[in-house]
Amino acid sequence: MHPLDQFYEEKFQRIEGQKQNRELRAAAREFLSRSLQAGYSYNFSWLGRPVIQYPQDLVALQEIIWRVQPRLIVETGIAHGGSLIFSASMLELLGGDGLVLGIDIDIRAHNRPLIENHRLAHRLRMIESGSLEEAAVGEARRLAARGGPVMVILDSNHTRDHVLAEIRLYGPLVTPGGYLVVFDGVVETHPEAVVADRPWGPGNGPLSAVRDFLAEDDSFVIDRDIEDKLLITAAPSGYLLKK
Numbered sequence: 001m002h003p004l005d006q007f008y009e010e011k012f013q014r015i016e017g018q019k020q021n022r023e024l025r026a027a028a029r030e031f032l033s034r035s036l037q038a039g040y041s042y043n044f045s046w047l048g049r050p051v052i053q054y055p056q057d058l059v060a061l062q063e064i065i066w067r068v069q070p071r072l073i074v075e076t077g078i079a080h081g082g083s084l085i086f087s088a089s090m091l092e093l094l095g096g097d098g099l100v101l102g103i104d105i106d107i108r109a110h111n112r113p114l115i116e117n118h119r120l121a122h123r124l125r126m127i128e129s130g131s132l133e134e135a136a137v138g139e140a141r142r143l144a145a146r147g148g149p150v151m152v153i154l155d156s157n158h159t160r161d162h163v164l165a166e167i168r169l170y171g172p173l174v175t176p177g178g179y180l181v182v183f184d185g186v187v188e189t190h191p192e193a194v195v196a197d198r199p200w201g202p203g204n205g206p207l208s209a210v211r212d213f214l215a216e217d218d219s220f221v222i223d224r225d226i227e228d229k230l231l232i233t234a235a236p237s238g239y240l241l242k243k
Helices: 003-020 022-037 055-068 082-094 112-116 134-144 160-173 206-216 224-230
Strands: 072-076 099-104 124-128 150-154 179-182 220-222 239-242
Touching (some): 003 022, 003 224, 055 150, 072 082, 072 134, 082 099, 082 124, 099 134, 124 134, 134 160, 150 160, 160 179, 160 206, 179 206, 206 220
Parallel strands (some): 072 099, 150 179
Antiparallel strands (some): 220 239
C-alpha cells in the first residue's frame, strides 16, 4: 500500500474506533460541558481579531473550505469579526476573487473600524441588517449570482424559529458539494452551561431547527464524519452537506 493510502486508511480506522469509544466520547462531553461554563471559546483570536469558536471547529472549517473552494462564504453573526477574518484568510490562500459576506443586526462601533481596516478587508463585505431582512438576503443572493461554489455559516440568533428561517432562506444558496454550517446547537445539548437567561434552550435552538429542516427538505445531509472525528464541537449535527 502506498504510504499516503496507508495514512488515510489508519485515519479512517481511528475515527471509526472513536465512534465506539464510550470512555473517550464521555470525556469529550465532560470537557465540552466544563469548558462552556468556563467561557473557553472566548480565549482565542485569528489574525488579530477575537474569534468566538472552538479551535476544533475552526480546523473543521478550514478542511471544508479547502475542499469546497468557495467563491462566496455567507456568515450571519459578526461580533468581533474573527470568524470573518478566518474565512477571508482561507479565501486569500485559495486565490481568485472569493468574498466573505458578514451579516449582523448590530455591527458594534468598536469592532467595525478594526474589521474594515484589517489587511484582509478586501475579501470582506459587511451589511448591518437582521439576517432575515430582504437587505441581507438580497445581498447574499446578488453575490451568489456571480457564480462559483457557495457555503453558508449561521451563528446569530440561536432560537429555533430564527435559525430555521435562516436555513430556509440561505440554504438554497449553497451549491452541491458545499456546506451549510449551523453553529451553537450545543445550547440544546448543554443548556445548564450556556443558556442562562437567553431565550434559547432545549427544544428551542439550532439543533431543533436542523432536525425540523431536514424533516421537510432532503437536499442536505448531516456530515457525521466531521463530528465523529472532532468529538468536541459547538455545532452538533450542524455540518450539513448539500447533495
